[in-house]
Amino acid sequence: MARKKVALRYIRNSSTRRVTFEKRRNSLMKKAGDLGALCNTKACVLVYGEGASMPDVFPSHADAVAILSKYKYMPDLVQFKNTMSQEEFLIERITKLQEEANMFRCEREDREIRILLHKAMLGGSLDAHEVARVGPKLEVILKNLGDRITKISKKPPALQPHATYVTNNIGDVSSTSTEASGLA
Amino acid sequence: MARKKVALRYIRNSSTRRVTFEKRRNSLMKKAGDLGALCNTKACVLVYGEGASMPDVFPSHADAVAILSKYKYMPDLVQFKNTMSQEEFLIERITKLQEEANMFRCEREDREIRILLHKAMLGGSLDAHEVARVGPKLEVILKNLGDRITKISKKPPALQPHATYVTNNIGDVSSTSTEASGLA
DNA sequence: GATTCTATTTATAACTA
DNA sequence: TTAGTTATAAATAGAAT
Numbered sequence: 001m002a003r004k005k006v007a008l009r010y011i012r013n014s015s016t017r018r019v020t021f022e023k024r025r026n027s028l029m030k031k032a033g034d035l036g037a038l039c040n041t042k043a044c045v046l047v048y049g050e051g052a053s054m055p056d057v058f059p060s061h062a063d064a065v066a067i068l069s070k071y072k073y074m075p076d077l078v079q080f081k082n083t084m085s086q087e088e089f090l091i092e093r094i095t096k097l098q099e100e101a102n103m104f105r106c107e108r109e110d111r112e113i114r115i116l117l118h119k120a121m122l123g124g125s126l127d128a129h130e131v132a133r134v135g136p137k138l139e140v141i142l143k144n145l146g147d148r149i150t151k152i153s154k155k156p157p158a159l160q161p162h163a164t165y166v167t168n169n170i171g172d173v174s175s176t177s178t179e180a181s182g183l184a
Numbered sequence: 185m186a187r188k189k190v191a192l193r194y195i196r197n198s199s200t201r202r203v204t205f206e207k208r209r210n211s212l213m214k215k216a217g218d219l220g221a222l223c224n225t226k227a228c229v230l231v232y233g234e235g236a237s238m239p240d241v242f243p244s245h246a247d248a249v250a251i252l253s254k255y256k257y258m259p260d261l262v263q264f265k266n267t268m269s270q271e272e273f274l275i276e277r278i279t280k281l282q283e284e285a286n287m288f289r290c291e292r293e294d295r296e297i298r299i300l301l302h303k304a305m306l307g308g309s310l311d312a313h314e315v316a317r318v319g320p321k322l323e324v325i326l327k328n329l330g331d332r333i334t335k336i337s338k339k340p341p342a343l344q345p346h347a348t349y350v351t352n353n354i355g356d357v358s359s360t361s362t363e364a365s366g367l368a
Numbered sequence: 369g370a371t372t373c374t375a376t377t378t379a380t381a382a383c384t385a
Numbered sequence: 386t387t388a389g390t391t392a393t394a395a396a397t398a399g400a401a402t
Contacts, residue, residue, distance in 0.1 A: 190397090
């Protein structure tokens with residue numbers, strides 16, 4: 001793909017072939033990494049050079065094991081794990097758990113904000129604990145939203161009793177649908 | 185890598201991300217094939233899309249099984265593990281966590297923008313601090329939205345075309361309703 | 369949302385040292 | 386042969402449809 005368009009067939013010249021192999025292998029790995037960064041995907045690339053017994057692997061052997069373990073057609077890789085040092089395996093595991101935890105934390109936070117917004121929109125007031133959870137930044141916005149909703153709907157807040165159990169109902173399909181249609 | 189150089193960070197807009205994912209996944213597979221043809225190599229690529237349980241596989245499931253089995257039965261993966269120092273391992277781990285954190289920051293920013301947009305759509309005005317947070321780019325849009333909402337909100341049925349306007353101009357922000365129902 | 373269409377960025381084949 | 390350089394082919398981000 002450069003000075004000349006190259007046909008997709010075996011490169012006869014061995015030195016040219018080797019140079020091409022390394023260049024292309026490297027950019028293949030790079031692109032796998034780029035894809036992971038851009039789209040939060042897990043990708044794994046194995047490349048066996050001509051006659052190589054050992055493949056070049058992306059992202060790393062440790063990650064490859066983890067990723068391949070998920071692959072349906074791959075028999076269990078337990079024996080692999082046994083060959084890894086216990087320490088490294090634990091570290092790998094910890095890393096993944098932390099990432100998972102972070103992901104959950106993020107999702108929970110997102111859901112929480114949406115729930116409290118919903119509550120505010122229905123005229124409910126937020127207690128101190130709830131406000132603290134979503135952070136001081138949201139306080140003004142939530143209050144404004146609540147007032148505004150009350151005005152537009154022209155329904156007395158009394159329709160939503162001051163009871164603070166709105167949260168108990170949130171998170172299910174119906175309440176989020178309400179939120180969606182209300183906001184869209 | 186086109187109209188604009190793109191940073192290697194998680195793409196926040198979900199539709200853009202999906203499109204990018206498919207394009208890049210396809211070209212990744214294509215390049216794996218090209219490499220095989222040019223250099224007579226055996227390559228295998230597995231790509232798990234976000235949340236996908238089954239990966240996209242190159243060259244085929246059958247070939248993948250063959251190639252992966254070869255990898256699985258490779259004698260000593262231990263050798264690799266030992267060459268990887270504890271330091272390298274930790275650096276890799278830290279890097280990953282940083283990337284994760286960065287992604288979360290992006291998502292948080294998105295949530296803020298959505299929230300402030302909701303506020304503007306309901307007629308609330310944004311204070312200087314809030315405007316500064318969502319960035320100068322949104323300022324004009326928000327103002328425009330606020331004006332329109334104020335005018336239109338007296339006519340509830342007219343809210344729909346307005347929503348369309350938002351969708352066409354503010355990328356991921358429009359995902360609010362979708363996301364709300366999707367995460368329910 | 370999917371496709372198609374550019375404008376640009378990347379990747380890279382051939383060249384050069 | 387291994388590294389840079391450069392001209393050209395590919396890939397692709399954002400826009401248009």
